[in-house]
Amino acid sequence: MNKKKVLQVHPRDNVLVALQDLQKDETVSFGDKVYTLRDAVKAKHKFVIEDIETGGKVYMYGVLVGKAKQPIATGEAINLGNLSHAASDFVIGERHLDWHKPDTSAFKDRHFMGYHRSDGSVGTANYWLVIPLVFCENKNLGKLEKALVEDLGYGKTETVDIQSGQLIDLYKSGKSIEDILTADLATEVAAPKKERLFKNVDGIRFLSHTGGCGSTREDSDALCGLLAGYITHPNVAGATVLSLGCQHAQASILKAEIKKRAADFDKPLYILEQQKIGVTETFLSQALKQTFAGLMQANQMQRKPAPLSKLCIGLECGASDGFSGISANPAIGYTSDLLVSLGGSVILSEFPELCGVEQNLSDRCVDEATAARFSHLMKAYNDRAVAVGSGFDMNPSPGNIRDGLITDAIKSAGAAKKGGTSPVTAVLDYPEKQIKPGLNLLCTPGSDVESCTAEVGAGANIVLFTTGLGTPTGNPIAPVVKLATNTPLAEKMPDIIDINTGSIIEGTETIEQAGARILDYVIEVASGRQIIAAERNRQYDFIPWKRGVSL
Structure with a gap:
């Protein structure tokens, strides 16, 4: 464990971060000063290093992060009782675009193995999507998932599935509630039940949601834009879309959003409308056949070298x-x-x-x-x-x-x-x-x-x-x-x-x-x-x- 007890994130800060639990009355040295803690300060929490009057400013990371609700004495921990949220106003000012670029020599000749799409993007995976345009189709989505995932080798038996069976056997054998609660159950997860049929397809993903109708048009339009983003995504080979027909999120809106993101969109895309097709069994049969055909096309893709410039990382x-x-x-x-x-x-x-x-x-x-x-x-x-x-x-x-x-x-x-x-x-x-x-x-x-x-x-x-x-x-x-x-x-x-x-x-x-x-x-x-x-x-x-x- 690091012997360092506290950290100042930025020279402007008037708080220190506890890197380990600190006790009340404990003395802590930082720089050329020694602080006596007025409170116990848990690891990750902060205490002030100067007296702060009511309304006084507290800084961390070099920016204003709060104002004192009451006087806070040196060595006292900040908390909801003595600190309220505050942040500095901002204006559009001068550009500050100079930055210290890191040394990238260790990565300049590196690449990753990805799926190259016709629009020049590169995927880190290769999935087929099944998407409902409205929540009314979630049940049909579930039926397709049950029909496809396990049989094509994308399902596996989970630990809880195994344990559920064991508990049933214990109950049938007459075990008591106490026996059930203290039973030693298996913890190993079984291997996939079946060999994957399409080796180059990483999976079939089913994007169930609760939108598409019954809310604002702004929400349904945004949903179409989001779904278009997933369909045109470099990690996606193609998609099957289930539409009821009368909902706010129309197939025409989805197509327009796809075109907005990919003018020359050429991935296999199947859009089925239940109210046009009629009988649910027929509707699902068509969706199943088209999805299977799409998977055959997706399976033709293979990973190839790609420069790191083709990576787009989300920060969350x-x-x-x-x-x-x-x-x-x-x-x-x-x-x-x-x-x-x-x-x-x-x-x-x-x-x-x-x-x-x-x-x-x-x-x-x-x-x-x-x-x-x-x-x-x-x-x-x-x-x-x-x-x-x-x-x-x-x-x-x-x-x-x-x-x-x-x-x-x-x-x-x-x-x-x-x-x-x-x-x-x-x-x-x-x-x-x-x-x-x-x-x-x-x-x-x-x-x-x-x-x-x-x-x-x-x-x-x-x-x-x-x-x-x-x-x-x-x-x-x-x-x-x-x-x-x-x-x-x-x-x-x-x-x-x-x-x-x-x-x-x-x-x-x-x-x-x-x-x-x-x-x-x-x-x-x-x-x-x-x-x-x-x-x-x-x-x-x-x-x-x-x-x-x-x-």
Whole structure:
């Protein structure tokens, strides 16, 4: 364990971060000063290093993150009782586009093995999609999934399936409730039941959702745009679309959104309308035949070498903790800078979690028009939230707060570290597609599954997802690499964690070393040589954003 007890993230900060649990009255040395703690300070939490009067400003990451509700004495921990959210106003100012590009010599001759599409994009996987245009088709979606997944070799027996059978046998043999509760059940997961028929198709993914009708036209149109983003995605070979016929999300809108993203779209696409075809059995039979034909076409694709510039990485965080902005987030920020320097693309989203760092991001926009769009989207989103009694300041979850992210500005300043230091080349509104290399900002909620769903819809062919508390989030078509911010989490939840960055907190690895290690791992995942935890767990989360307020 690192002997260092505290960390100052930025020279301007008037708080220190506890790297381990600290006791009340304990003395802590930092620089040439010694502080006596007035409170017990848990690891990940912060205490002030100067007396702060009521209304006084608290800084972390070099930015304003809160104002004192009452006097806070030197050595006192910040908490919800003495600190309220505050962030600096921002204006569209001068461009600050100079940045220190990282050394990319170790990666200049590297490539990944991907699926090359006719539009020049390259996928890190090769999936077939089955999509309902409206929630009314979810039941039919389930029937197709049952008919296709297991028989084509994409299903497997889970541990819980095995254990369920064992419990049934114990019950039939007359065992008591206590026997059931203390039974020693099997923990091994069986191998796939059948050999995969289509060797070059990584899977068939079924994007069930609750939209398409019964809400606003804005939501149904956005859903069509999101689904078009998935259909045209480089990780997708083609799609079967199930439409009822009368819903808001019309097939014609979907086709227009596809054309908007891919003018020369040439993937196999089958759209079936149940109200035209009639009998459900006939409808499903046609869908089954067309999907099978599409899989035969998709199976003709093979992985081939591709430059790293063809990677587009989504940058995501969820169940964050007080170490997120110190370890995992800056580590993938360095990965981001490496990829941008190599000609690749990254997408930073979760606009409620950029509150407080708007000035820095605005100044990094390549031109004033891009900065103006960022400003407009941020203010419009927050205003919309305030209008219904919320606001960006209400973004931190109970888990965030419990682990040291007291205000939205503290959470945001750490979350923004995922974007590295490169210029912002584009600002996208949901559900737009990423087309420019470099750092892209995408307007999404802070809700991690909605945000991750949107990043992939915008074109991310792999996602780096940091977590301090642990979350199993995955995606149907893009690998979601889970990074732990601390070693105890990585050891506690190894079934959902892919990479541990707790080494940064422990002082055994630098942010730059971790960032390069992460890019090495990304190359293996993108090439299909490394299977991530979310894929092993079949964690395929898909939640479209309804444009109403979701933080």
